[in-house]
Amino acid sequence: MLRIVTAVSALMGGLTLTTALAGAAQAATPSAADGLCPQGYVCFWTGSGFTGELKVYQNPRWHTCDTTPAQPARSIVNNDDQVWSFYDDLNCSAHAITLSPGEATADVRVFSWE
Numbered sequence: 001m002l003r004i005v006t007a008v009s010a011l012m013g014g015l016t017l018t019t020a021l022a023g024a025a026q027a028a029t030p031s032a033a034d035g036l037c038p039q040g041y042v043c044f045w046t047g048s049g050f051t052g053e054l055k056v057y058q059n060p061r062w063h064t065c066d067t068t069p070a071q072p073a074r075s076i077v078n079n080d081d082q083v084w085s086f087y088d089d090l091n092c093s094a095h096a097i098t099l100s101p102g103e104a105t106a107d108v109r110v111f112s113w114e
Helices: 030-036
Strands: 003-011 014-022 041-047 051-058 075-078 084-087 095-099
Touching: 075 095
Parallel strands: none
Antiparallel strands: 003 014, 014 051, 041 051, 041 075, 084 095
């Protein structure tokens, strides 16, 4: 059985949620990852397949270029109500993926978003 241990702390206008997985190493499915990402948040994992450290960003409102909370972000769930674009550089010029509300990607490498 997969056990999840979490610690929550405020960080840079959002929340950081650190997730440690105990037991057998398993990649979360997008639906399982979606369950870890609350409504109104964009969630970033440091590992592909929704593994590694999880950082959540609550209710982002500004579409200005900013670095992703996880560097680099390797998996993303968009549970916000807006479309977000993600980039494979720090200045939002090398477009990697765009995620609409409710969409996720399990294998990407991004450093910035807007």
